[in-house]
């Protein structure tokens with residue numbers, strides 16, 4: 001009788017334990033730093049315990065892995081409603097609720113209700129409207145979504161075709177989807193879950209268009225969830241990932257809504273049809289900016305989850321030979337393996353600090369905006385557009401590299417990496433497609449650069465554009481200088497300055513050669529995006545350096561974070577060496593030193609790699625990965641995962657009787 005079983009050993013895999021034993025710093029101390037203090041970590045742990053003591057959360061993993069799309073959606077609705085109920089029962093604050101959503105790490109079917117519908121009501125409704133609609137939404141008496149994107153237009157909001165035509169006779173808006181391309185297409189939770197939608201439509205009064213405004217439209221009956229007259233709504237189909245969410249389509253045919261259903265914080269239509277605006281014209285774009293900021297935090301969660309799985313697995317997987325006399329080494333010993341995974345590890349900490357800094361700036365600016373002061377809006381719009389694009393692009397790419405680094409097993413659903421990549425991939429597209437968002441940043445940078453050239457004193461994230469480039473000397477004079485974080489940051493800043501300067505001069509030159517502005521811009525789009533990326537990279541490195549410098553922590557924690565920060569910056573210079581050389585931010589000597597440093601830092605990070613991912617403190621259910629589980633018993637967990645596979649339910653699959661058996665019989669009878 002074979003002794004091979006799928007039972008999970010009670011003890012930690014000794015290979016992983018060995019890693020934990022040799023960590024140079026206190027993991028718990030770093031965990032507290034990551035979560036904002038001991039109290040917050042404790043609170044998170046309490047919430048985690050409360051959630052995961054319910055066996056449903058474990059069963060949900062099986063439905064996610066093996067259920068049909070419809071079963072997965074249903075389980076996710078159940079999960080959403082369970083969480084909603086728990087929130088009421090335990091009177092969670094918004095912060096506690098956000099923590100629960102972070103712990104769940106999963107697209108909930110009703111996610112749009114809290115990620116966009118409620119924030120949109122908070123930002124776009126008047127106080128009177130809030131007391132009605134926001135109260136209902138927060139009590140889950142209505143479930144809503146944010147319906148902006150159409151089949152024909154997602155990016156170009158001025159091209160949206162859905163109309164809201166004011167009828168002064170009845171004091172109603174008449175909502176219409178005039179063409180196929182005008183149908184709403186993509187909104188999450190729209191297809192089957194929501195009974196209300198915030199529909200973004202072009203306002204028309206007496207035949208005149210007044211731009212895009214938000215309208216609250218009821219879609220389904222509150223008695224039986226049946227679709228209301230004039231409304232056609234459904235699911236848009238299976239996607240690469242995120243299939244627990246019913247992204248939907250919506251067609252409106254002369255649907256009448258009361259005048260008060262237009263959210264009127266930023267613009268009003270009076271009963272007799274007069275239009276009045278308040279605040280800047282882009283005030284109705286406020287919800288998108290909030291989510292762009294949140295996407296940076298999501299990118300941190302994505303890449304840190306991927307790094308946790310990749311590093312723990314690489315510490316328990318043994319393969320091939322390094323020393324011919326020794327046993328097979330852990331694959332984490334191979335320098336190439338470290339080179340695939342440690343950039344994701346360093347990026348996790350970089351994005352932690354960058355997203356924290358962006359969130360702080362957002363909260364400060366939002367408080368000003370609430371007081372009617374919009375001066376920080378342009379800076380915040382551009383910073384959030386750039387960082388949203390940068391963090392999503394880099395995290396998705398890095399997690400795919402980590403998936404590949406796990407060899408064949410990384411390709412299994414049970415590894416959790418494929419699902420992570422596919423769930424995270426839309427971060428690149430949602431809330432403004434990345435290229436388009438980089439170009440928003442580039443447009444702002446060009447204007448600021450022109451301001452600096454004409455002697456304006458700049459402030460905020462672009463203040464460095466008023467530097468005098470003639471004063472720049474590469475601050476790295478020796479190999480040892482390469483470890484100086486301020487010097488590395490200066491190199492990024494100068495690279496960004498030169499990239500911006502070059503494209504600004506080119507656009508100006510093209511326009512002076514009588515090229516129309518739009519032609520000159522389009523001729524330089526690739527370089528404009530390059531400039532926005534260089535600026536975003538500089539901001540992330542700067543936030544990382546400043547974040548580590550400002551930390552109050554023990555010497556070992558500071559040391560390990562400084563090493564990671566140095567590696568992050570050195571790796572970026574090595575990876576984009578062409579740009580750094582071309583801009584003369586570094587010379588060939590410096591590049592060689594920085595590349596050497598990058599490789600030697602791999603060896604310095606190696607002993608702390610497992611501890612650095614343990615500090616993220618992800619629960620096994622949150623990670624949902626046989627390869628990345630805390631105990632390191634990856635093989636047992638992989639084997640265990642096959643038990644729930646419906647393919648293994650019967651010894652002989654029905655397809656044998658249907659197809660294979662008759663086929664084999666036919667083949668065996670055949671004379672050929």
Ligand SMILES: CCCCCCCCCCCCC/C=C/C(=O)SCCNC(=O)CCNC(=O)[C@H](O)C(C)(C)COP(=O)(O)OP(=O)(O)OC[C@H]1O[C@@H](n2cnc3c(N)ncnc32)[C@H](O)[C@@H]1OP(=O)(O)O
Pocket residue numbers: 105106146148149154155156157158188282285286288289298301302305377378381423424426427429430431432433436440443444
């Ligand atoms: C651990 C596991 C985690 C897994 C993670 C999974 C994640 C999955 C996803 C989660 C769910 C996501 C839900 C998604 C929801 C959505 O996608 S909702 C739809 C979002 N749609 C968009 O974002 C549309 C993008 N387009 C735009 O924002 C705009 O059209 C535009 C590109 C910005 C252009 O706008 P337009 O009105 O055409 O403006 P212009 O005439 O070009 O003027 C631009 C000027 O306006 C300024 N500006 C633009 N936007 C803003 C703003 N938000 N705030 C302030 N100012 C703004 C801009 O700077 C220009 O200013 P000037 O240069 O001074 O003129």
Ligand SMILES: Cc1cc2nc3c(=O)[nH]c(=O)nc-3n(C[C@H](O)[C@H](O)[C@H](O)COP(=O)(O)OP(=O)(O)OC[C@H]3O[C@@H](n4cnc5c(N)ncnc54)[C@H](O)[C@@H]3O)c2cc1C
Pocket residue numbers: 112146147148149152153154155156185186187188242247426429430431432433434435436439
């Ligand atoms: C999973 C998921 C969830 C979503 N959830 C919602 C939701 O809840 N509510 C909602 O309203 N929407 C939602 N969306 C829609 C999303 O916001 C849009 O897909 C997104 O804004 C991009 O717009 P698009 O699809 O029209 O892309 P397009 O604009 O068609 O982009 C296609 C290509 O054209 C390029 N391009 C377009 N314009 C320019 C330009 N000006 N300059 C240079 N290049 C350009 C882009 O870079 C891209 O390469 C969701 C989408 C996804 C994938």
